Amino acid sequence: MPEIAVIGGTGVYDPDMLQDVEENTVATPYGDVRYMTGVLNAERVVFLARHGSGHTVPPHLVNYRANIWAVKKLGVKWVIATAAVGSLNQEFKPGHFVLVDQFIDFTKTRNSTFFDGGNRGVAHVDMTEPYCPVLRQHLHRIGLELGLNVHAAGTYVCTDGPRFETPAEIRMFKTLGGDVVGMTSVPEVVLAKEAELCYATICMVTNFAAGITDQKLTHQEVLETFRLNSRHIKQLIARAIAALPSASQCGCRFAMREYGGFKL
DSSP: OOOEEEEEOTTOOSOTTOEEEEEEEEOOTTOOEEEEEEEETTEEEEEEETTTTTTOSOGGGOOHHHHHHHHHHTTOOEEEEEEEEEESSTTSOTTOEEEOOEEEEEOOSOOOOSOOSGGGOOOOOOOSSOSOHHHHHHHHHHHHHTTOOEESOOEEEEEOOSSOOOHHHHHHHHHTTOOEEESSHHHHHHHHHHTTOEEEEEEEEEEEOBTTBSOOOOHHHHHHHHHHHHHHHHHHHHHHHHTOOOGGGOSGGGTTGGGTOOOO
16 A cells, blocks of 8 residues: 655646556545555655646635545555745745745634544644654755755745735734745645644745735746746655655654544
8 A cells, every 4th residue: 555645736736757657536534535646766656636637626625634534544654745835935935945844824614623523522633743844854855955945944824715815914924923825734734633644745935925025926927936846846756755764753643642543
């Protein structure tokens, strides 16, 4: 069974980095999930397109619970996600990569837990380290070896979308300590923590957020920046998968120990 999954965000819709690709469907309590598997550096890898092939699912309607349940059911232990983000930090420039270590949640309409009471009960997962520190450090080391502009940490502000944020909102987010802004990391990271997965997000800065510069934002600008840098993000993922650290180094596997572990 594959132990690694890649969740492709905006601009990463197909697993062209993989060989011997097969497409399948897995059933979850939250709906069926279409996924692909393929081989990368002798490892079998699961690939999910977060927004569907061709970006057909907006961020506020992504079935995050189904996606994370699916990769857990498939035996995955490591999840590398990608995301396009706007920058609130002048040091994080378009084309740079950020391995976020914290988030601020401004979503309002999303199901953000597997534990809604009933048969599954209620659980309060610790989010001191939302993103797997072992996987983040590994990705950072590989990024530096590749000569990429990769930042080891940053705070991700998550909004519902699909609209871009106003300059007033961006000023508020920056005051609160946000470094980048996007629309997908929450609840994906929370659900991954509940599912005891080692999860990290490679954020690609595609633009400065509204009001940081005088330039107005377009989705085409986001896609074009991602296209120009897609080779780098694929190199980073491929090299990282080729030399994953030992799972014994990470505590993500025991995030739900207090509740007897996560059970499908």
